[in-house]
Amino acid sequence: MKELHAGRHLRLVCRNGWEFVERPGVLGIVLVVAVTPGGGLLLVEQHREPVGASVLELPAGLAGDAGSPAGEPLEEAARRELVEETGWDAAEMERLTAGPPSAGVTSEVVTLFRARGLSKAGPGGGVEGEAITVHEVPLAEAEAWLLRREAGGALVDPKVWAGLWFARRP
Numbered sequence: 001m002k003e004l005h006a007g008r009h010l011r012l013v014c015r016n017g018w019e020f021v022e023r024p025g026v027l028g029i030v031l032v033v034a035v036t037p038g039g040g041l042l043l044v045e046q047h048r049e050p051v052g053a054s055v056l057e058l059p060a061g062l063a064g065d066a067g068s069p070a071g072e073p074l075e076e077a078a079r080r081e082l083v084e085e086t087g088w089d090a091a092e093m094e095r096l097t098a099g100p101p102s103a104g105v106t107s108e109v110v111t112l113f114r115a116r117g118l119s120k121a122g123p124g125g126g127v128e129g130e131a132i133t134v135h136e137v138p139l140a141e142a143e144a145w146l147l148r149r150e151a152g153g154a155l156v157d158p159k160v161w162a163g164l165w166f167a168r169r170p
Contacts, residue, residue, distance in 0.1 A: 021106045027064030027071075029108050030078040033096070033163040034059065034088060034115035040136030041167050042086045043160065047131065056135070056149060057157045059085040060110075067127065078113040086134045087124030091117025096166055101159065110159070114166060139167060 004019065005012040011022045034042040048055045061081035063072045068080065075093045083089050098111040126132035137145050142164055146156050 020104075023062070023065075023106075023108065025064050026062050026108075028074045028077070029060065029062055029101075029110045030074055030081060031058045031060040031110055031112045031159060031163065032078050032082045032090075032093075032115050033112065033166045034082060034086065034090065034118060035139060035167050036088065036118050036136055038136070039139050041139050041142050041164065042082075042088060043135040043137055044085050045133040045135060045154070046126075048155075051155060053153070053155045055155045055157055056146065056160060058112075058160055058163045061085070074111050075113065078111075078115070082115055083121050083124075085124055085126055085130075085132050087120060087122040088115070088118045089121035090115035091119070112159075112163070112166070139164075142167075 001013050001015040003011055003013050009023065011024055013020060013022055036042065042059060043056050044059050045054055045056050047053070059082050061077060061084070062068065063074050063077035068077060075095070078093050079090055092115070094114040094116060096112045096114055098109055100106070101108060101110050124132070124134045146160065150156055
């Protein structure tokens with residue numbers, strides 16, 4: 001593998017003629033499907049500079065980045081990110097599935113967790129420097145709410161739709 005460029009958080013590499021992005025030191029990416037005791041799907045919204053728009057997403061983050069403990073298990077990263085971003089903690093994290101979000105561009109593999117036994121633990125909104133808005137969307141109204149937000153100019157991460165499918169399963 002040949003390194004083509006290295007930035008602060010990303011590396012562009014080439015292997016077997018294929019150029020792609022890596023995140024040095026990151027052990028994994030986690031996404032969390034969380035439904036509150038009141039039946040609300042937890043979503044986060046923040047401006048994403050690469051697409052120049054507000055994006056609605058599942059709570060998510062990195063295991064092994066500068067802000068996480070060394071060797072942090074993915075389940076613990078999912079719990080930490082849920083609390084940081086939404087202010088909700090989970091008694092249990094159930095691994096649902098894992099896979100590449102954009103296999104032609106990055107070596108990342110995302111692991112999706114379902115949070116169970118939620119309790120309010122703090123304000124959420126992310127860590128310093130993040131401007132995250134938390135939405136607790138009634139599960140029964142989530143599709144219509146997401147479509148209205150899209151019509152208003154927000155982008156919806158397609159993984160939210162997968163999360164919605166998992167949220168409705170027992």
